[in-house]
Amino acid sequence: MNSTIKIRIPASITRVTLTMALLAIATFGTVTTLAQTPARFLGTITALGTDTLTVKTDSGETHQVQVPSTAVLKRIEPGQKDLSTAVVMQFSDLATGDRVLVRLDPDAPAGASQASQIIAIKAGDVALKQQKDRDDWQKRGVGGIVKSVDSSGGVIVLTSGVGATAKTITIHATAKTILKRYAPASVNFDAAQPAPIDSIHAGDQIRARGTKNTDGTEIAAEEVISGTFRNVSGMITSLDPATSTLVVKDLATKKQVTVHITADAQMKRLPDRMAAMLAARLKGGAVGAGAQPQNTVAQHGAGQGSSTSGGGDSQQILSRLPAIQLADLKKGDAVMLVSTDGANEVTAITLLAGVEPLLEAPAASQNFLNNWSMGSGSPDAGAQ
Numbered sequence: 001m002n003s004t005i006k007i008r009i010p011a012s013i014t015r016v017t018l019t020m021a022l023l024a025i026a027t028f029g030t031v032t033t034l035a036q037t038p039a040r041f042l043g044t045i046t047a048l049g050t051d052t053l054t055v056k057t058d059s060g061e062t063h064q065v066q067v068p069s070t071a072v073l074k075r076i077e078p079g080q081k082d083l084s085t086a087v088v089m090q091f092s093d094l095a096t097g098d099r100v101l102v103r104l105d106p107d108a109p110a111g112a113s114q115a116s117q118i119i120a121i122k123a124g125d126v127a128l129k130q131q132k133d134r135d136d137w138q139k140r141g142v143g144g145i146v147k148s149v150d151s152s153g154g155v156i157v158l159t160s161g162v163g164a165t166a167k168t169i170t171i172h173a174t175a176k177t178i179l180k181r182y183a184p185a186s187v188n189f190d191a192a193q194p195a196p197i198d199s200i201h202a203g204d205q206i207r208a209r210g211t212k213n214t215d216g217t218e219i220a221a222e223e224v225i226s227g228t229f230r231n232v233s234g235m236i237t238s239l240d241p242a243t244s245t246l247v248v249k250d251l252a253t254k255k256q257v258t259v260h261i262t263a264d265a266q267m268k269r270l271p272d273r274m275a276a277m278l279a280a281r282l283k284g285g286a287v288g289a290g291a292q293p294q295n296t297v298a299q300h301g302a303g304q305g306s307s308t309s310g311g312g313d314s315q316q317i318l319s320r321l322p323a324i325q326l327a328d329l330k331k332g333d334a335v336m337l338v339s340t341d342g343a344n345e346v347t348a349i350t351l352l353a354g355v356e357p358l359l360e361a362p363a364a365s366q367n368f369l370n371n372w373s374m375g376s377g378s379p380d381a382g383a384q
Contacts, residue, residue: 039103039104039106040101040102040103040104041055041057041061041063041101041102042057042058042099042100042101042102043055043056043057043058043061043063043099043100043102044056044097044098044099044100045094045095045096045097045098045099045100046062046096047096048094048095048096051066051067051068051091052064052065052066052067053065053067053094053100053115053118055100055102063102063113064113065102065104065113065114065115066112066113066114066115067091067114067115067118068114068115070116071091071105071114071115071116071117071118072088072116072117072118073088073089073090073091073093073094073117073118073120074086074087074088074089074117074118074119074120075087075088075089075093075119075120075121075122076119076120076121077121077125077129078121078125078126078129079129083119086119089120094118094120095122095123096123097123098120098121098122098123099120099121099123099126100118100119100120100121101118101119101120102115102117102118103115103116103117103118104116136209137207137209140209140210140211140212140219141207141208141209142158142160142169142171142207142208142209142212142216142219143158143160143205143206143207143208144158144159144160144161144169144205144206145158145159145160145203145204145205145206146158146200146201146202146203146204146205146206146226147159147168147202148202149197149198149200149201149202151196151197151198154172154173154174154177154197155170155171155172155173156170156171156173156197156200156206156208156224157169157170157171158171158206167216167217168217169216169217169218169219170217170218170219171206171208171210171218171219171221171224172218172219172220172221173197173221173224174220174221176222177210177221177222177223177224178194178222178223178224179194179195179196179197179224179225179226180192180193180194180195180223180224180225180226181193181194181195181199181200181225181226181227182225182226182227182228184228184340184341192225192227195226199226200224200226201228203228204226204227204228205226205227205228205229206224206225206226207224207225207226208221208223208224208225209221209222209223209224210222210223228341229338229339229340229341229349230338230339230340230341230342230346231252231336231337231338231339232248232250232252232257232259232335232336232337232339232346233250233251233252233334233335233336233337233355233359234248234249234250234251234257234334234335234359235248235249235332235333235334235335236248236329236330236331236332236333236334236335237249237256237331238331239326239329239330239331241326241327244260244261244262244326245258245259245260245261246258246259246261246326246329247259248335248337251359255344256344257344257345257346258344258345258346259337259339259346259347259348259351260345260346260347260348261326261348261351262347262348264349265347265348265349265350265351266323266349266350266351267323267324267325267326267328267348267350267351267352267353268321268322268323268324268351268352268353269321269322269324269328269352269353269354270321270352270353270354270355270358271354272354275354275355275356275357275358276357278357278358279357279358279360324353328353329353333353334353334354334355334356334359335351335352335353335355336351336352336355336358336359337349337350337351337352338350
């Protein structure tokens with residue numbers, strides 16, 4: 001079964017978004033001075049001196065630039081496309097972590113690297129924009145597994161939630177809707193590319209943001225991101241910390257799958273009692289004797305006053321579990337994971353350990369994991 005990706009990426013402003021804004025400004029600034037356009041580069045400030053700054057570009061290059069008193073420094077807000085509302089700033093206002101577009105002075109002495117103009121997006125402004133963006137995705141976003149696509153009508157039908165909380169949601173896309181798709185074997189939103197609606201297929205994972213109807217079953221989408229991913233459930237047969245990989249025998253295919261664990265992977269472990277309760281719920285059974293009531297389990301994961309009656313609460317429960325590392329896993333552990341698409345080798349997006357009881361209801365459990373991975377809304381746990 002295909003699976004989903006973390007909300008982290010579409011729910012936050014990305015490096016690519018910032019770069020596009022700065023590039024747009026660079027173009028704006030050269031409309032009337034194209035013949036005299038100096039060299040320029042984009043990047044993040046890594047160090048500041050008395051009158052110098054060091055910038056690491058997105059391609060990994062490092063430049064140290066002198067900033068004379070004659071240099072023009074301006075600050076823009078994230079998302080701005082030109083300098084019409086930019087404000088003048090001082091060199092002392094710059095800080096490490098700020099994103100900058102640096103124009104070099106073509107008339108500087110030979111061998112000297114001097115800035116003639118610096119356009120900056122403050123790191124604090126980016127963080128604020130990211131939070132607002134995440135909040136908006138949480139409020140106006142939907143996510144799930146694609147059930148059907150009507151390309152000509154711009155209609156995508158998806159399923160979201162599991163068990164009693166499962167529902168069908170219809171996404172309406174227009175010519176103004178931003179459609180993006182994750183690159184193969186990638187979980188990086190920076191690598192997502194514009195793609196037509198007919199690139200979306202049944203079984204894909206999708207996240208959309210826009211205006212919902214009253215009961216949330218329809219949404220007029222402003223932005224849609226989709227991708228093809230895979231679910232793997234099974235036992236760990238080996239681990240290699242040196243290469244950050246583990247091998248899982250997939251219960252569905254009965255084949256060994258090599259799983260790469262990157263720094264971006266979201267890894268959690270279910271407590272035994274919670275795993276038993278969730279397994280009973282997903283199978284439609286009652287909580288066994290001695291198990292915690294549903295509201296108690298929800299409080300354990302999501303705080304007082306929650307319940308496990310809704311898919312969103314399940315997402316909150318799992319998102320609040322402590323993170324684990326590769327070193328916390330061992331041979332013989334049962335795991336469920338959402339990964340990049342691949343036959344024998346994948347990269348983990350979301351991995352959940354402590355799932356032995358859930359493997360008794362693998363289909364329902366995978367849908368549960370899909371919805372958690374898609375809908376958590378946390379920047380570090382799944383945008384995204």
